[in-house]
Amino acid sequence: MKRLQIWDHVILLSGVFFMVAPVVLAFITSTHDAVTIYRSGLQFGFGDQGLQAYEDVLFRAGGFTKEVNGLVMLKNSLILGLGFAIGKIVISMLAAYAIVYFRFPMATFCFWIIFSTLLLPLEVRILPSYEIVQQLGMVNTYQGLIVPLIASATGTFFFRQFFMSVPDELTEAARIDGAGPWKFFIDILVPLSKTMMAAIFIIMFVYGWNQYLWPTLITTDESFFTLVRGIKQILQVWVGAQIPDYDQIMAMAILAMLPPVIVVVIFQSWFVKGLVESDK
Amino acid sequence: MSTITLDTVRKVYAGDVEAVKGVSIDIADGEFIVLVGPSGCGKSTLLRMIAGLEDITTGEISIGDRVVNKVDPADRDIAMVFQNYALYPHMSVYNNLAYGLKNRNMDKAEIDRRVKEAARILEIGDYLDRKPRALSGGQRQRVAMGRAIVREPAAFLFDEPLSNLDAKLRVQMRVEIKRLQKGLGTTSVYVTHDQLEAMTLADRLVVLNGGNIEQIGAPIDVYDKPASTFVASFIGSPAMNLLKVKGDENGLSLVSGKGLSGANAFGKSAYTLGIRPEHMSVVEAPKGDGNSGVDLEIKVNVLEPVGAESYIYGEFAESGEEIVVRVESHSTYEPGQTLFLRAEPKDVHFFDAETGARIES
Amino acid sequence: MKKVQFQSRLIPYLLLLPQLGIVGVFFLWPAAEAVRSSFYLEDPFGFGSTFVGFDNFIDTVTSTDYGRVARFTGVFTFFVTALSLGIALLLAVKADKVLRGASSYKTLLMWVYAVAPPVAGLIGILLFDQHVGPIVDLVAMFGWEMQVGVSYSDTAIAMVVAAVWKQVPVNFIFFLSGLQGISKSVQEAASIDCRSGFRRFWTVTFPLLAPTGFFLLIINITYAFFDTFGIIDVILKTEPGNNPVTLVYKVYLDGFRGNDLGGSSAQSVILMALVFILTIIQFRLIERRVHYT
Ligand SMILES: Nc1ncnc2c1ncn2[C@@H]1O[C@H](COP(=O)(O)OP(=O)(O)O)[C@@H](O)[C@H]1O
């Protein structure tokens, strides 16, 4: 029995190594200067540069882009992550409320329209989506960045499931207590959904923050670049460079992953609940 | 406080389910009415129509002298207690009680007075700041009652409010609900599938079956003179024994043996005979005259002692018809043993074998 | 839907308006546009377009390039799905079993969920880099000269590794919660009925996990098809050259780089049909999952 447990730990530790080592290695290496890295590969001990690379990426305009610094990208990433998460929660809660709690002629039709969006990810309709956003003059705007991503009904689906599980008696009690549709939504349903909203918020924040293809197309003006979008820029510099700025590339990778990782680790139990229960 | 009148109320759900088939009841001011019947018989539907949570297909419901068919639940001046309590999980006990009053824009001081008063009556004053999650089942039940009381409504509506409690607590709360209702004198309609609860609580019982009223009456009247085989087998525990009886020009005879005679006064060929388990006694030998009362001969299958009394589960050798008999505590009977039973005429009920309706003799 | 519903002429439409508006403009319209342009041939100089029926589809599926990409997508999907499901299942079973450090393991094995695919790709190319990558040095000791970005198969391997790394956490989370959802009494009953832990796993635990597994299978296939775009783009350093790409990447390449609007749209429509089927299966499974639990 005891020996078996040891093997369990060996397997788990190998798994942890597989997941953690690449990032740790990237972080350690980012404390060396580019030339050292170029000469002798990724590093296994801390270097003498400290967090210099991070300072460069964050504050020196032109680290890669010559125009904006990492701080601006960080701000844009936050806007995308928060804007997407909040927008999605608000819009999908309203829609789910209508679908679950109201009897109206077009209910089934609206339901199917909204849920048809689950059938087609953005990637397969990317070109026409881009053209439409362009026609609407929303290229290089935050709206253009955020709103089209909200079109998918994942959030609506999730809140629908949750609302269906709220006992009918609660609605009846509220009706007897004199609460109409708005009062019920604000006084009862929204407070009841708090945990669910938090869980969805985390998932959506991470999803928004991590967007790559859409920002790549929609933002060509560097002042709208997000950190993840910035990676595309690094690559283009990289291909032409004599000695790529390995230290800054790694610093950039670490910076781009840090906020969502922190959120997921801190709010782990909410996030896991949201992920598993929303089934998506 | 007020009367409630139901006039041929029907409910047809989408998909042509006729859950309530034309029910009329006059409920007096301050009366405690219990709707009882098996699951699916339409009790909740009827109650929810009174509450305004369900549309009335046809018929009319009045509370006081106001027809409420089109009145919103919040404006019917009723309060409802739900089976799962339906407390707002995110609000404190205080706010659970106060929510409905706030929505009526009631004065803060008055709300506070009413909440404190209800809390005092129900002895939940110490939990007012807690969330429902932090309460036991019995405490939640009290809060649900409190939410009804603070409204000082014309009527209380209860939908199986005790079903989620354990047996001991259920008895305790049952007594308390009765005491409370008598104290407040509020007209009440109470739904349950538990006949014991119905018997003990009701001023008048309404026995429902398949969307129809089988019988309305005081509990003891319903017990003494069940209007049909359905009521006979539903009210009383263990249920009344129902035995087949043949009738012809020579008179009546039990399908399971002899022991019954008398003229076939109603001229039918088949009857159902009803005897409650508690209305038979074990005798040394059949009286044999058969003129008054019923003599039965059965075979004992199982003896079930429950402490204060025991039950014999037996059957008739001829037909296999089964029968339950209450006997004294500490009785000893062996399985397979043959017993003679005797029931007095006043304890024997006759029903029409086809319609199940009671036949008064 | 619900037994208790509100009735109002206006409110439900008001509530639905934002969502329906966005869906209409940014989903239905582009999707219809994709279908429409898949039947047209766009003039390369932008002077209108001509209706060509199914030509774009026929050209697409008969081109050798498309066949190659489709084959690669299949192989890629197979390896990503099989490896990430297998590794995650193994880790989840072990994490469910150990008593010490269970929650630390859980956190350490799932945080990569939050890493963006292109960031995973970026870490990937650093590890597989010609000059600095330790993995290249490692395999060189066995005489394998890995050339990611030059050799077709080496690039493919880097893509698979990065994609698996990124996907293991999701599968791990689902498997672990599936395992923890198996009731204690069932496990106790099984341990009375069956002595061998290994047999117990295959005859009791595994069948009970099967619904989760099927569900994840679909999720993983969808992931390998669509969400790996960032990984692939970064590993190719946005210059595909002769390297392997997936079907979705090709849609992007032909549409944005190659300006072959009709061909790209036809490919989109084919993918749409595929996702459509996958999603229907997924919905069926969600329903089934409910019954199982
Ligand atoms: N919303 C509904 N739609 C259709 N049929 C219903 C609905 N609610 C109840 N019923 C049906 O009406 C009948 C009576 O239900 P109910 O009043 O809940 O019974 P009870 O409370 O006596 O158990 C049942 O057959 C039930 O299936």
Ligand SMILES: [Mg+2]
């Ligand atoms: Mg009921």
